[in-house]
Amino acid sequence: MLRFNLSAVFLLLIAFLVQQFVPAFTGLSHARFLIVHLVFLCAAVSVATPTMLLLAFIGGILWDAHCSLATIVADPEVYTNPTESLRFGYSILLFTGMGFLMQGLSPLFRAGKWQFSALLTGVATFLYLAADYALISFVRGDIVMSRSIMRLMTFTALLTMLFSPFVFWLLYRLALLFDHSLYPEAGKNKRRSF
Amino acid sequence: MKPLNLIALLLFLAGTTWALTRSERVVREIQVAYFKAISPTLRSGSALETKTRNLLRETKHSKKLEAELSTIRGEIGRLRIIESRFKELERENAELRHALNFKKITEFDVVAANIIRRHPTTWWQTAEIDAGEDRGIGIQLSVLSNDGLVGLIDRPLKNRSSILLITDEKCQVSVRIEGSPEVGILSGQRGDFDNNPTLRLRFLSKNASLQPGQRVFTTGRGGIFQPNILVGTITSVERGSLDSEALVRPAVDLNDLVTVFVVLSEKH
Numbered sequence: 309m310l311r312f313n314l315s316a317v318f319l320l321l322i323a324f325l326v327q328q329f330v331p332a333f334t335g336l337s338h339a340r341f342l343i344v345h346l347v348f349l350c351a352a353v354s355v356a357t358p359t360m361l362l363l364a365f366i367g368g369i370l371w372d373a374h375c376s377l378a379t380i381v382a383d384p385e386v387y388t389n390p391t392e393s394l395r396f397g398y399s400i401l402l403f404t405g406m407g408f409l410m411q412g413l414s415p416l417f418r419a420g421k422w423q424f425s426a427l428l429t430g431v432a433t434f435l436y437l438a439a440d441y442a443l444i445s446f447v448r449g450d451i452v453m454s455r456s457i458m459r460l461m462t463f464t465a466l467l468t469m470l471f472s473p474f475v476f477w478l479l480y481r482l483a484l485l486f487d488h489s490l491y492p493e494a495g496k497n498k499r500r501s502f
Numbered sequence: 503m504k505p506l507n508l509i510a511l512l513l514f515l516a517g518t519t520w521a522l523t524r525s526e527r528v529v530r531e532i533q534v535a536y537f538k539a540i541s542p543t544l545r546s547g548s549a550l551e552t553k554t555r556n557l558l559r560e561t562k563h564s565k566k567l568e569a570e571l572s573t574i575r576g577e578i579g580r581l582r583i584i585e586s587r588f589k590e591l592e593r594e595n596a597e598l599r600h601a602l603n604f605k606k607i608t609e610f611d612v613v614a615a616n617i618i619r620r621h622p623t624t625w626w627q628t629a630e631i632d633a634g635e636d637r638g639i640g641i642q643l644s645v646l647s648n649d650g651l652v653g654l655i656d657r658p659l660k661n662r663s664s665i666l667l668i669t670d671e672k673c674q675v676s677v678r679i680e681g682s683p684e685v686g687i688l689s690g691q692r693g694d695f696d697n698n699p700t701l702r703l704r705f706l707s708k709n710a711s712l713q714p715g716q717r718v719f720t721t722g723r724g725g726i727f728q729p730n731i732l733v734g735t736i737t738s739v740e741r742g743s744l745d746s747e748a749l750v751r752p753a754v755d756l757n758d759l760v761t762v763f764v765v766l767s768e769k770h
Binding site: 324325326328329330331332334337338340342357358361362364365368369370372373374375376377378379380381382383386387389390391393395396397398400401404437440441444445448450452453454456457459460464 | 506507509510511513514517518521522524526529530532533535536537540543544546547548550551554620621622623624625626628641642654656657666671672673674676687689691692693694695696697723724725726757
């Protein structure tokens with residue numbers, strides 16, 4: 309169990325390295341495959357709550373380190389309305405929210421029905437992006453919702469969801485390697501039927 | 503709630519509070535440590551992205567040529583391909599000469615750099631260049647191209663830097679309009695992820711006499727951008743009850759940008 313949890317943390321760190329190789333698809337309103345989020349979401353459903361919180365903390369803080377912009381220091385008499393940014397660390401809360409959402413389907417996942425969790429990774433990615441954008445709009449004022457934003461969120465969620473079976477397979481292999489069962493309920497049901 | 507879960511939740515809340523209350527300096531230190539840790543993959547990732555972009559550009563070019571040459575016999579076709587390759591090299595050569603000339607005639611001390619990565623984050627309009635602190639680049643220095651203003655340096659690292667492009671909402675530029683006393687603040691528009699983004703020029707007077715086609719230059723006020731740098735051209739004017747706004751097409755084609763110049767200081 310502990311070794312599997314550590315491997316999930318390690319997998320998340322590797323995802324950050326792999327994310328550097330993933331470009332934005334300019335033809336799809338800069339949609340991209342969010343491997344960091346996908347690994348987190350898949351891991352969140354396969355681990356216990358404390359480990360999920362640890363993953364959310366690591367994922368959120370590193371994602372903010374990757375993305376956050378510096379504060380622009382300019383003459384306030386000229387730039388009277390500087391554009392606000394979200395505080396460093398806010399992604400931890402978004403990751404946590406999505407983690408709890410994924411854990412809502414953990415009974416199905418533990419029963420071996422990973423397909424529902426795979427579908428939920430797409431929904432969770434979309435919700436993550438929507439919440440992220442809503443927070444940005446909240447601190448900056450004005451809600452601007454354009455077709456290109458919807459395209460970005462939808463295609464990013466779809467692209468991310470497409471790769472979820474691979475990440476679940478990877479977690480399954482890791483669980484086998486570390487003598488841990490991802491689907492304990494499925495095993496019980498099988499034994500009962502015998 | 504299980505005791506273990508409760509302890510985990512308390513630790514998580516403490517960690518999150520710690521992260522949310524960090525100062526700008528500490529955040530920068532965390533970012534520097536993060537980018538230092540992933541720098542080998544950053545380099546490889548940038549190289550892969552540059553190669554892919556070049557490959558796509560070449561593929562697009564070849565397809566166009568194929569369509570043109572389909573009616574011409576093989577020998578002439580081959581010669582035309584060779585000719586087109588020469589033209590490509592000639593164009594590149596002219597571009598580089600232009601860039602070199604720009605560096606010679608500019609009134610600023612500049613560092614030339616290549617764009618190695620575009621849009622590395624989800625929401626922000628940023629790009630990365632292959633020059634950093636080791637070449638004298640610091641935070642908030644303005645970035646230009648042959649055609650005009652590109653943006654400003656957001657995050658300088660040892661041998662690479664991130665540019666906040668003028669198409670980002672956060673990049674505000676104090677500008678004046680050619681042939682008019684009007685001045686305003688120009689910035690990108692949130693969620694404008696199209697390939698031809700426009701900028702919004704705000705705080706113009708209510709009866710501003712502006713025409714599409716007028717050019718927009720930096721004023722030099724505000725302490726970031728040098729004066730008289732071309733930013734773009736007005737495409738339309740929207741009159742409100744209190745003030746006017748205008749949409750501006752950037753002078754620089756940010757999708758096709760290869761070489762940029764970071765302004766280190768103004769020559770005196």
